Amino acid sequence: MLDLTKLAKQIPGISQHLKGEATASRQRLELAQQLLSQTQLRQDYLVKTQHQWRDRMTFTAATPIEPLHTRVNLNPPPERHTVFATDGSQIAPSHHEIAYCYLINVGRVMLHYGQSLHPLLDSLPEAFYRPEDLYVSRQWGIRTEEWMGHRRTVSEVSVLAEMACRWVNPPGSHFDIPNLAMVDGSLIYWFLESLPTEARDRILPPILTAWEQLRSVNVPLMGYLSASRSSEALNFLRLQVCPHPTPDCMTHCANIIDKLPCQVVDPLRDAVLWGSLLQPGQRSPLYRSSIRILDLYSDHRIYFCYVHVGTEIARVEVPEWVMQNSSLFNQALSLMxxxxxxxxxxxxxxxxxxxxxxxxxxxxxxxxALLEQQMIRSGLKNVGISYKESLKRFSIS
Incomplete structure (x- = not known):
């Protein structure tokens, strides 16, 4: 039980700390705005420098592919359009339950506008209980719970592509109606970097296959990040303030343990900077992400921009093939x-x-409970949860 009386003594200290952080954040924001103006004048040179010294840099900086002063007003959406979306949840495996298994539940939504059609709102649950599902990841030192999360990511994207393609392709044939496929979160799967190659090959190829299916029916894919904490775009400004002739971090800054000399606005986030520069309904310039795992994405490399959606600054990510089609990209932003x-x-x-x-x-x-009933019907005996789980559920304290 939380003792609020004891905790109350710590609250004033937290408040004072946050007040000081707010002042420092305003100062960092002003400095970042100045750096952005300076970087605009040398953008082409800095992009070439980044490309040349990328392998020697110890930080990841996104590459702007439009002038940094770009501000684009988004168009209103067409009256008739369809939006697809998926999200996932799970029941994690537990040795204290009646059976060691896990479940992935993918919610899917298809909303039609201006077409007098009923929406689709349902979920697709799938239980995993076979040894090859539960223990295959152990050979790579990956816990079952962690592997379950990776499998969930694959399921979300696969269901999204299947739903969109089934709607667009015959007998649906809705090619003439603008569509958008959305996922919650980033299209850059950071967790892939730490996976062994064999494990990664079981996760990434199905995802890219699903993306390719969306591409084949011309349905733009978009990742929507609310309250993004990324500083990938701000990191490009570090090239402007680098005190060395070249951004060769491995040579010039290898022995620096604390803050590097180019980290003058850390820990400021991209969303804070663009929140001070964008008007509602505007987007920032496009950036190409330089995360190294994207080298495995083939022609699905991720591009992103920041959009003032009225209530916040959202980070919006799309694959390269969406970005290359300007009309498709603009349509996707307006639907979003x-x-x-x-x-x-x-x-x-x-x-x-x-x-x-x-x-x-x-x-x-x-x-x-449903699983327990079925196990009893099948003739299994001693079906029940562990004593520890029983005490946790029915504790008298």
């Missing part, structure tokens, strides 16, 4: 902004997909 407006600050399709996917405590209990 319409979704945010309909959802009062967050894309309504993503919110509904989450609601369909989430597994609540009651759902978990009913799942294991």
């Amino acid at each position: 902004l319409a979704q945010v407006n309909k959802g009062y600050g967050y894309p309504v399709a993503l919110a509904e997909a989450h609601n369909q996917a989430v597994v609540r405590g009651g759902d978990r209990a009913r799942f294991f």
Whole structure:
């Protein structure tokens, strides 16, 4: 039980600390705005420098592919369009339960506008209980719970592509209607960097296959990040303030343990900077992400921009093939902004997909109750949870 009386003594210190941080953040923001203006004048040179010294830099900086002073007003969405979205949730495996297994539940949503069609809102649950599902990751030193999260990512993207392609392809044949496929979160799967090659090959290829399916039917894919904490765009400004002739971090800064001399605005985030520069309904210049794992994405390399959606600064990510088609990219942004407006600050399709996917405590209990009944019918004996789990559920304290 939380003792609020004892905790109350610490609150003033927290408040004073946050007040000081707010002042420092304003100063960092002003400096970042000045650096952005200076960097605009040398943008082409700095882009070439970054490309030349990329392998010697110890930080990741996104590359702007448009002038840094770019501000683009988004177009209103077409009256008739369709938005697809998926999200996932899970029941993690536990040795204290009646059976060691896990479940992935993918919520899927298809919303039609201006077409007088019923929406699709449901979920697709899948249980994993075979040894090859539960223990295959152990050979790479990956816990089952962690592997479950990776499998969930694959399921979300696969279901999204299947839903969109089934709607667009015959007998649907809705090629003439603007569409958008959305996922919650980044399209850059950072966790792939730490995976062994064999494990990575079981995760990334199915994802890229699903993306290719969306590409084949001309449905743009978009990752929507709310409250992004990325500083990838700001890191490009570090090239401007580098005190050395070349950004050769491995030579000039190898022995520096603390803050590097180019980290003059850390820990400022991209969203804070662009929040001070964009008007509602505007987007920032496009950036090409330089995360090294994207070298494995082939022609699906990720590009991103920041959009003032009215309530916040959202980071929006798309694959390269969406960015290369300017009309498709602009259409995707307009549909995204319409979704945010309909959802009062967050894309309504993503919110509904989450609601369909989430597994609540009651759902978990009913799942294991159903499993228990089936195990008893099958003739299994001594079916029950561990004593530890029993005491946790029915504690008298």
